[in-house]
Amino acid sequence: MNHATRKLCLILSLALAGTAAHAQDAAAQTAAASEPAAAAATSALVGAPPEGKGQIVFFRPSKFAGAAVGFVVREGETDLGKLRSGNYFIAAVEPGTHQYTVHSEAKDVLTLEVEAGETYYVQGSIAMGFMVGRPNLSPSDQAAFDAAAPKLKLSK
Structure with a gap:
């Protein structure tokens, strides 16, 4: 050269x-x-909790695995909402200790200590079970919700 x-x-x-x-x-x-x-955009989806209450955002990211399986989140005997793949819902609750359950062939319980004016995030998922999927609730954060938010729809 x-x-x-x-x-x-x-x-x-x-x-x-x-x-x-x-x-x-x-x-x-x-x-x-x-x-x-x-x-x-997340603030527009979630908003602030009602005065004197806390709020919990239950969400389930959109995934192909287990997409056909939905489950109901309950507190005691009260149905709070149904989580399917790609859905979320928000529960406004009184401050204090709360236990949320989901079940199919197995039961999962998540206990949260809720404070007034705070927003908490709980991610739902499905694990492989013997006959059907096993629902699971786990504490999460706003970053995980933000990452899933573009593909989430409000649960009916």
Whole structure:
């Protein structure tokens, strides 16, 4: 390769490296700008708890495995809502200790200590059981809900 060709290759390499760095900076700025938008979208889905109460967002991310199986979340004898794949619902509750149950062939119980003005997140899932899927409730967080939110629908 002659000297002029090497010089041209070096110039092109530097130009491409600068363009790649600029593209990465632009992508980082776009991602940072979209975070408040995602938080606002979640706030629109969830909102604030009623005065003097806490709220629990029960959600089940959309997945193919176990999609045909839904389960009812209960507190004592009261049905709070049904979770199917890709659904969520919100329960406003009095402050204090609450036990939420789901069951099919097996029973799962989640105990939460709820404070007034706070929002809690609970993720539902299905594990393999002997005859049918085994529902499970586990504590979660807003980040997990935010990640699943674009594919979630409010449970009926």
